[in-house]
Amino acid sequence: MKNFLFLLILLFSCGPQERISKEAFDDVQRNNDVRRITEVEILREAMVWGDSITQEAQAQLISQLQQAIAANGHSGAIDFCQVNALPILKSLETKHAVTLRRVSSRPGNPLDAPDAAETPLLDAYAYNVENNISSDPSIQKLEQGEVFLYTKPIVISNALCLSCHGDPKKDIAPETAAKLKQRYPQDPATGYALEDLRGMWSLRLPKKEVVKRL
Numbered sequence: 380m381k382n383f384l385f386l387l388i389l390l391f392s393c394g395p396q397e398r399i400s401k402e403a404f405d406d407v408q409r410n411n412d413v414r415r416i417t418e419v420e421i422l423r424e425a426m427v428w429g430d431s432i433t434q435e436a437q438a439q440l441i442s443q444l445q446q447a448i449a450a451n452g453h454s455g456a457i458d459f460c461q462v463n464a465l466p467i468l469k470s471l472e473t474k475h476a477v478t479l480r481r482v483s484s485r486p487g488n489p490l491d492a493p494d495a496a497e498t499p500l501l502d503a504y505a506y507n508v509e510n511n512i513s514s515d516p517s518i519q520k521l522e523q524g525e526v527f528l529y530t531k532p533i534v535i536s537n538a539l540c541l542s543c544h545g546d547p548k549k550d551i552a553p554e555t556a557a558k559l560k561q562r563y564p565q566d567p568a569t570g571y572a573l574e575d576l577r578g579m580w581s582l583r584l585p586k587k588e589v590v591k592r593l
């Protein structure tokens with residue numbers, strides 16, 4: 380009804396009035412557009428975007444890790460993980476205007492310890508893996524709904540991961556195991572088996588960045 384009235388005003392106005400009315404009309408249209416985006420659509424988009432950024436991050440880490448292993452062997456690739464993993468994530472943060480981390484309850488790198496918002500999610504994923512319940516990515520609202528926290532489990536999925544995170548006696552070359560122990564004296568993050576939970580992706584998406592995509 381409001382729009383209808385507006386149209387009438389537009390139709391019967393003329394001269395400079397017309398321009399002003401047209402601007403006002405566009406304004407109303409824009410407001411309507413904003414209102415038409417529902418919370419459900421925003422959450423759905425946050426999920427799609429979260430999946431896509433974490434897949435991009437995972438693909439970059441794995442391909443660069445494989446190159447580092449091919450060039451320098453596993454023990455050489457530890458340097459790559461220590462020096463390059465965080466900068467790769469940082470560059471994706473800048474590219475997408477988000478905050479991206481990998482967190483673990485047994486972090487090799489102390490910077491990868493979970494914060495207060497992440498801990499219960501990581502615990503829930505750990506519970507699910509231990510009880511053979513499959514876990515989907517999740518979205519939580521933080522900061523009065525202005526930020527979405529997207530999380531996704533990171534599972535030890537193949538022999539590549541085991542070659543540094545597996546059983547030091549069976550899966551990891553002695554030289555590599557020794558170097559991991561030396562580099563990460565608190566916890567070398569070894570002793571994992573296939574399908575174990577290694578950690579999770581933690582991605583903070585500002586709501587306004589999500590809305591821009593709709």
Ligand code: HEC
Nearest residue numbers: 456457460461481483486487488491533539540543568578
């Ligand atoms: C060449 C050895 C190597 C391989 C192969 C490897 N990682 Fe890692 N990973 C590391 C090191 C070293 C760190 C600690 C990085 C740092 O210092 O920031 C790490 C860190 C991580 C972290 C962050 C938590 C933490 O401990 O700081 C996750 C999650 C992880 N790796 C998962 C995986 C998965 C999944 C695979 C298989 C796809 C894999 N890694 C393969 C060496 C490796």
